[in-house]
Amino acid sequence: MAQTKPDITGKRLSVADYATNFGDLHPPLDAHEALVESDRCYFCFDAPCMKACPTSIDIPLFIRQIQTGHPKSAARTIFDQNIFGGMCARVCPTETLCEEACVRETAEGKPVKIGLLQRFATDQLMADGVHPYERAAPTDKKVAVVGAGPAGLACAHRLAMHGHSVKVYEAREKSGGLNEYGIAAYKAPGNFAQREVDFILGIGGITVEHGRALGRTLSLAQLQADFDAVFLAVGLQGVNALGAANDDAEGVTDAVGYIADLRQAGDLSGLPVGRKVVVIGGGMTAIDVAVQSRLLGAEDVTILYRRGPGQMKASKYEQDLAQTKGVKIRHWTIPREVIASNGKAVGLRCEYTRETDGRLSGTGETFDLAADMIFRAIGQTHVDVAGGKLALDGGRIKTDDQKRTSLRGVWAGGDCIAGGQDLTVAAVDDGRRAADSINQFLKG
Amino acid sequence: MADLRSTFIGIKSPNPFWLASAPPTDKEYNVVRAFEAGWGGVVWKTLGEEGPPIVNVNGPRYGAIHGADRRLLGLNNIELITDRPLEVNLREIKKVKREWPDRAMIVSIMVPCQEESWKAILPRVEETDCDGIELNFGCPHGMSERGMGAAVGQVPDYIEMVTRWCKQYSRMPVIVKLTPNITDIRYPARAARKGGADAVSLINTISSIVSVNLDNFAPEPTIDGKGSHGGYCGPAVKPIALNMVAEIARDRETHGLPISAIGGVTTWRDAAEFISMSAGTVQVCTAAMTYGFRIVEEMKTGLSRWMDEKGYQTIEDFRGRAVPNVTDWQYLNLNYVTKAHIDQDLCIKCGRCYAACEDTSHQAIMKEKDGARHFEVIDAECVACNLCVEVCPVDNCITMVRQTEGVDPRTGRRIDPSYANWTTHPNNPMAMKAAE
Numbered sequence: 031m032a033q034t035k036p037d038i039t040g041k042r043l044s045v046a047d048y049a050t051n052f053g054d055l056h057p058p059l060d061a062h063e064a065l066v067e068s069d070r071c072y073f074c075f076d077a078p079c080m081k082a083c084p085t086s087i088d089i090p091l092f093i094r095q096i097q098t099g100h101p102k103s104a105a106r107t108i109f110d111q112n113i114f115g116g117m118c119a120r121v122c123p124t125e126t127l128c129e130e131a132c133v134r135e136t137a138e139g140k141p142v143k144i145g146l147l148q149r150f151a152t153d154q155l156m157a158d159g160v161h162p163y164e165r166a167a168p169t170d171k172k173v174a175v176v177g178a179g180p181a182g183l184a185c186a187h188r189l190a191m192h193g194h195s196v197k198v199y200e201a202r203e204k205s206g207g208l209n210e211y212g213i214a215a216y217k218a219p220g221n222f223a224q225r226e227v228d229f230i231l232g233i234g235g236i237t238v239e240h241g242r243a244l245g246r247t248l249s250l251a252q253l254q255a256d257f258d259a260v261f262l263a264v265g266l267q268g269v270n271a272l273g274a275a276n277d278d279a280e281g282v283t284d285a286v287g288y289i290a291d292l293r294q295a296g297d298l299s300g301l302p303v304g305r306k307v308v309v310i311g312g313g314m315t316a317i318d319v320a321v322q323s324r325l326l327g328a329e330d331v332t333i334l335y336r337r338g339p340g341q342m343k344a345s346k347y348e349q350d351l352a353q354t355k356g357v358k359i360r361h362w363t364i365p366r367e368v369i370a371s372n373g374k375a376v377g378l379r380c381e382y383t384r385e386t387d388g389r390l391s392g393t394g395e396t397f398d399l400a401a402d403m404i405f406r407a408i409g410q411t412h413v414d415v416a417g418g419k420l421a422l423d424g425g426r427i428k429t430d431d432q433k434r435t436s437l438r439g440v441w442a443g444g445d446c447i448a449g450g451q452d453l454t455v456a457a458v459d460d461g462r463r464a465a466d467s468i469n470q471f472l473k474g
Numbered sequence: 475m476a477d478l479r480s481t482f483i484g485i486k487s488p489n490p491f492w493l494a495s496a497p498p499t500d501k502e503y504n505v506v507r508a509f510e511a512g513w514g515g516v517v518w519k520t521l522g523e524e525g526p527p528i529v530n531v532n533g534p535r536y537g538a539i540h541g542a543d544r545r546l547l548g549l550n551n552i553e554l555i556t557d558r559p560l561e562v563n564l565r566e567i568k569k570v571k572r573e574w575p576d577r578a579m580i581v582s583i584m585v586p587c588q589e590e591s592w593k594a595i596l597p598r599v600e601e602t603d604c605d606g607i608e609l610n611f612g613c614p615h616g617m618s619e620r621g622m623g624a625a626v627g628q629v630p631d632y633i634e635m636v637t638r639w640c641k642q643y644s645r646m647p648v649i650v651k652l653t654p655n656i657t658d659i660r661y662p663a664r665a666a667r668k669g670g671a672d673a674v675s676l677i678n679t680i681s682s683i684v685s686v687n688l689d690n691f692a693p694e695p696t697i698d699g700k701g702s703h704g705g706y707c708g709p710a711v712k713p714i715a716l717n718m719v720a721e722i723a724r725d726r727e728t729h730g731l732p733i734s735a736i737g738g739v740t741t742w743r744d745a746a747e748f749i750s751m752s753a754g755t756v757q758v759c760t761a762a763m764t765y766g767f768r769i770v771e772e773m774k775t776g777l778s779r780w781m782d783e784k785g786y787q788t789i790e791d792f793r794g795r796a797v798p799n800v801t802d803w804q805y806l807n808l809n810y811v812t813k814a815h816i817d818q819d820l821c822i823k824c825g826r827c828y829a830a831c832e833d834t835s836h837q838a839i840m841k842e843k844d845g846a847r848h849f850e851v852i853d854a855e856c857v858a859c860n861l862c863v864e865v866c867p868v869d870n871c872i873t874m875v876r877q878t879e880g881v882d883p884r885t886g887r888r889i890d891p892s893y894a895n896w897t898t899h900p901n902n903p904m905a906m907k908a909a910e
Contacts, residue, residue: 062544069542072867075825075841133822137868 036281036374036402037305040298042327048298051325055216056120056146064150068097070142074133079144082131084456085112089128093147105155106162108148113187114180114458116156116226117209119149120218122455123314125347156225161232166193168235171472174199174257176244179207180454181263181444183230184461185468190235192469197257198236201243205231207265207444209454211290214318215298216325245415254439259468262420262427262435262442263461268411272310272404274378276368281375285309285319285407292322304403307331308378310365311407312342314452317349319405320357332399333359336383336390343452366396368404377401412446423448432467433460441468476781477788478774480514482754483647483672483732485605487514487578489777490749490789491770494736494757495519495582495608495651498767500556502566506574511767512774515578517675517757520555520610521563523585523595528557534695537684539710548710549760550684552695552702554616555584560598568602578755580649584610584622587632589639596644606647609636611662612678614655614705624678627653630665637669649734652676652718654711659718663728673732674722675757677715679705708760712738716751723752723797742776749789750796804896811882811889812858812874814838814851820871823847827862827872835861854883 043051059067071093079089087108095104108115122128124145132141155162171194175182178200186196204210209223231238242248244264253260269284271277281304295301303326309316312335324331333352335342338361342349349359362383369377378401381392412426421428421436426448429435433443443460445452450460478489493499493508495517505516522528530553539548556563571579581604585591599607611627618624626632633650640648650666652659654677666674681703685694693701715737722728735753739745740761748756761769786792816827816839828849831839838855839862842848851862858874866872881888898905 066543072824072826074823075829076847077825078823078847133824137822 034305034400034402036371036376038281038302038402040300040302040326042303043299045299047327052215052219052298054219055214058153059143059146059150061150064096064101064147067143068093068147070134071097072133078131078133079128079142082127083111084127084451084453085118085459085462087111087115087148089144092151093142093144096147096151101151101154102158104147104151108152109155109162111462112455112458113184113230113462114209114226114454115148116152116229117180117218117223118455118458119145119152120222121209121213122453123345123348126345127455156229161229161234163191163233165190165233165235168195169193169472171195171258172197172256173259173261173468173472174253175261175263176248176253177201177207177263177265177444177446178205178227178238178240179263179265179444179457180209181457181461181464182207182261183227184458185261185263185441185443185465186236186461187230187233188462188465189468190233192465194235194258194469194472196236198238199242199244199248200238200240201246203240205238205240207263207457211293212286212315213293213454214289214322215293216322243415245413245417250416250419250437250440254437258439258472260440261433261461261464261468262416262440262446263444263457264415264446266410266445267413267415269406270408270411272365272368272406272408274365274367276370279368279370279375280373281402282368282404283406285311285315285405286410288405289315289319289322292326298326301326303328304401305329306400307403307405308365308399308401309333309405309407311335311405311409312337312344313407313409314344314348316405316407317344317352317357319407321352321355323403323405324355324357328403330400331357332401333357334363334365334378334380334399335359335361336364337385338362363397364392365404366392369398375402375404378404410445426450431463433464434467439471476778476786478514478778478781480755480789482578482734483606483649485515485578485580485647486576487755488576489514489770489774490753490755491745491773492516492578492580492734492755492757493762494759495580495610496759496763497553498759498762501558501563502570505566505570508762508767508770509570509574509577512770513577513767515580515605515755517580517582517608518563518567518604520582520584520613521560521595521599522555523591524560527559528554530554530557531697533697537694537704538708539684546760546764547708548682548684548706549708549763550682550695550704550706551679552615552704555582555610555613560595564598564602567599567604571603571605578606579604580606580608582608582610582651584613584617587621587626587636592636592639593643596640596646600644600646604646606649606672607640607644608649608651608675609640610651610678611636612651612653612676614653614679614681615703624653624655624681627651627662627678628656630661633662633665634669637666637671641670647672649673649675651678651736653678654714654718654737655681659721660725660728663722663725663731667728667731671731673734673754674728675734675736676722677711677718677737679707680711680714682706707738708764709738709740712740712744716747719748719751719753720797720800723794724800742773742780745773745777746780746792747796749793751800752794752797754789754793806895807893808896808899809890809892809894811877813853813856813877814858814860814862814872815875816849816851816862816872817870818848818850820868821849822868822871823849824867825849826865826867830861830865835859856884 092104092107129141135141175198206223307323307328309320367379427442441464444457480490492515499516500519537550613623650671735748736757
């Protein structure tokens with residue numbers, strides 16, 4: 031089958047190529063571009079973009095504030111609803127949220143560049159290095175937040191604004207969650223995730239303890255005993271299995287872990303990547319790992335997805351981006367067997383699929399792809415770290431509209447809860463809502 | 475092909491586009507390049523008296539209002555009349571006119587309001603063989619403080635007097651340039667006609683302060699921390715100019731007085747509008763100062779194409795056609811009923827029409843239908859004010875549809891096809907009764 035030997039190595043590119051490939055995907059607007067772009071906003075009545083934003087940012091208002099020369103007021107409008115406005119400006123799939131709803135998308139297929147305008151505004155304010163909010167008078171209430179990702183820190187920030195003192199427990203070495211470990215490098219270069227964490231913690235009243243994981247060094251019962259309220263934002267720890275024969279061969283890797291390694295790599299040239307890479311999956315993680323493999327110098331990168339383009343969780347925009355970067359997407363196929371030689375992957379046997387009455391099945395026809403690196407990007411799962419005390423729904427924590435769990439005094443948000451959209455912006459909204467609910471609870 | 479040639483008070487030019495008296499017509503170099511670019515004529519930048527020339531400030535002379543992407547919408551200046559020696563200007567005018575005999579060469583003049591001053595300069599200008607003179611009674615800044623420019627233009631008696639001197643001491647056609655910085659443009663226009671003016675040109679710039687610097691609280695443009703009002707021009711002033719031209723065109727005493735229109739002419743369309751309001755030529759300045767001389771090409775081809783499409787062979791074929799349609803409010807047909815209509819296929823659902831109507835007008839647009847976002851006019855509330863049309867970002871999405879029969883659902887009155895205006899309206903205490 032394979033004509034080439036397994037070849038997983040770093041240093042495929044020149045130093046300059048790494049810098050170019052992992053620079054800003056969308057360069058920021060300069061001041062004049064921001065003025066021109068902001069003038070395109072129609073200041074719609076009951077604006078559809080605002081409704082499409084999971085955090086309900088007053089988009090027409092912040093764009094008008096940019097237009098009238100006050101980008102920092104614009105940033106304030108954004109942060110009022112979303113303290114992660116800087117990261118969301120970079121990573122939100124705006125093409126399926128605010129910009130899809132923009133009436134200019136309807137009118138001419140060219141929405142106002144809301145994401146880039148949001149970035150322009152938030153960059154201006156964050157560059158000041160001054161935190162824009164003041165805490166309310168300190169209360170004597172203490173809240174534990176588990177997980178320093180977008181949901182956890184958004185919740186912590188809002189609680190701190192209300193005057194409560196917040197202790198954040200984080201399993202990993204750094205705060206930021208998927209902003210730090212998960213999203214594609216070219217979406218937030220320049221160590222933005224950590225700069226944003228520092229910005230958010232600038233409010234005061236929040237302490238973060240790293241290396242503390244629920245279910246290992248923390249127990250929910252102890253947290254309940256030690257704090258007045260608990261917010262769980264633990265994310266997803268499990269990874270779905272490939273379900274193909276021989277999937278323990280060397281070279282078969284989990285995409286989430288690889289992206290985390292990539293994000294933490296000081297020197298990208300030291301990160302080994304295959305010569306022929308196959309990615310299994312159809313979501314953002316699949317796109318991110320495929321594109322970044324190409325940017326690291328992989329020769330052939332193919333995404334395999336079991337259904338058609340319309341069913342991929344990655345937006346059309348992201349699919350196009352991948353293809354622009356030289357990634358090939360093959361639909362209607364599933365992996366059946368990792369072909370290995372001396373325990374190392376050299377290829378993947380795939381079967382064609384078809385859908386009949388909504389059910390997917392193999393057609394029996396197969397083909398082989400050469401592959402020395404195979405990424406699993408087929409979704410993550412919630413691992414119960416609360417000792418079975420919380421009601422679940424579809425395998426994730428069940429919450430109400432205020433993000434309360436089945437346990438009194440315990441809230442949850444972000445990817446770990448049922449109905450989670452696996453979006454930074456949705457996680458932030460969960461955190462803010464939970465914080466306001468916790469505040470009501472503590473005052474009551 | 476439409477014939478763009480113009481004959482204005484006997485002055486011929488290959489097209490009606492003249493450059494107004496301003497920096498673009500300051501000297502031979504500019505004017506020759508303008509003629510090379512195709513301008514039909516120029517009004518040479520205003521000449522002053524013999525003697526030490528005028529001085530200008532050495533700081534900024536212009537301020538502006540910008541639209542999106544820094545599109546220049548309004549320009550303000552504090553520049554004065556020519557700061558070059560009189561004899562240099564006269565020599566250059568004579569030379570350029572000799573070399574460009576087919577182009578209109580008008581010389582703008584501003585000297586003190588004394589008979590001997592005018593008597594002195596007129597023969598010297600006439601000696602250049604220029605086609606005519608334009609009396610600058612318009613500049614609102616600097617010169618007006620010295621009793622010239624707008625200071626003359628604001629006193630009809632002075633206009634008449636100086637115009638008469640010019641007709642008396644020269645054989646040149648006289649165009650009187652009017653200032654808009656007055657209450658009623660008809661008075662200075664009537665005075666010009668009484669004084670024997672061959673034509674008027676208008677508008678000169680409007681007294682203005684375009685902006686205040688919010689750091690040092692100085693008007694802009696700022697000279698060493700201070701600012702002075704300037705003259706405003708550019709696209710922003712066109713509606714004001716158009717109205718003033720119309721006022722003169724339809725005034726019983728000035729009707730038929732030739733007009734060279736000035737004020738925000740930026741495209742062929744602006745020119746066509748002024749000509750339809752009776753202007754014989756248009757004068758352009760800000761557009762040239764913004765885009766350069768080359769824009770005249772668009773103006774000429776645009777006007778020509780439009781005339782071809784409409785079947786007009788010469789400027790005279792449509793000149794003044796809009797004048798009879800300008801009337802006083804009291805003669806507007808009160809039986810004319812229209813309703814706004816939103817084309818649902820074109821509507822992009824921005825809701826600007828709703829916000830405008832609901833917050834500031836007549837609550838005549840609904841925002842929802844069957845639970846969905848939907849904007850539709852409520853005929854029973856619509857007074858047809860047109861605000862929704864003006865705020866809608868989509869061309870032709872909202873239109874005014876005339877109601878010719880049935881009942882107006884707002885008033886409950888049957889549509890009356892006959893014409894009726896305020897002068898006979900029952901609510902008018904001054905109504906003229908037909909029988910009386």
